[in-house]
Amino acid sequence: MEQTINQRIDAIISSLNMNQKVFAESLGKAPTVIYNIVNGRNKPGFEIIESLLKKYPQINSSWLLTGEGEMFTTTPILTPPTPTSDSYLQEYLKKLEERFEKLLSQKDKLIESQQYLIEHLESRLGKLKGVTDGAKVLPLWSKKIVKKETQARA
Template identity: 40%
Template sequence: MTIHFRLQQLIDTLNISVLEFARQLGEHRGEKVYHILHGRLKPRYDTLEKILVAYPQVNADWLLRGEGLMFKVLDSPSAAITTEERLRNVEYLLFQLNERVALLQQTNDQLLAELKQRGAEGMGPGM
């Protein structure tokens, strides 16, 4: 999953517009964020830092590398995770698991087909 996709997912999860998201980062217009979301620009370090400052509940590992949960759990009230955000974390994890299961099922199906084909090839006319 690309950072562009994760940013779009974050904006969707926060249930805000791209323009509102950009404004939270100190941008007057949403142009830069739109370009990032559509892959025309890659987010720079300062943009990523602004996201993490504006949204302290966002897990930096998830944002940068796609690892872990979208939101982190902290004792700090300024970064407290809500029940809704926890549910979104669980939904996101289920989405990731479903993607992995689908990929594993596809690989399994391909391997079974290959085994059947090899078995049929091994059974010649004289056998």
């Protein structure tokens, strides 16, 4: 059974040790474009074929278009797609940093709202004596007061 051009493009991606996203980025295309081609939803247009053959000159154009001959005109260069991978990682890192900054901002806003709520409640209730003194927690009632109240009730 003869391969379709869609299947040949999928074979190229595999032979270059890439995934569809990295391959699409190497051609300057959206990953969905390559996904739809590989899955047979769309046929590749002239622009895709042209950019593929310019970017990867070792691919046999006759094989790509007709399936005749070998996939590569020479031994394939199996170098990892460093610039594209690096740009993907840089983009991902940037997104993570933005998300982290957003979470920090949300945390700060939450702390501020909690501090406001505490201050509001303290002003409404009056600050309880003996609750805190600096960093150490003090008891609300001393043992003497509890004993006196117990004796008074009896």
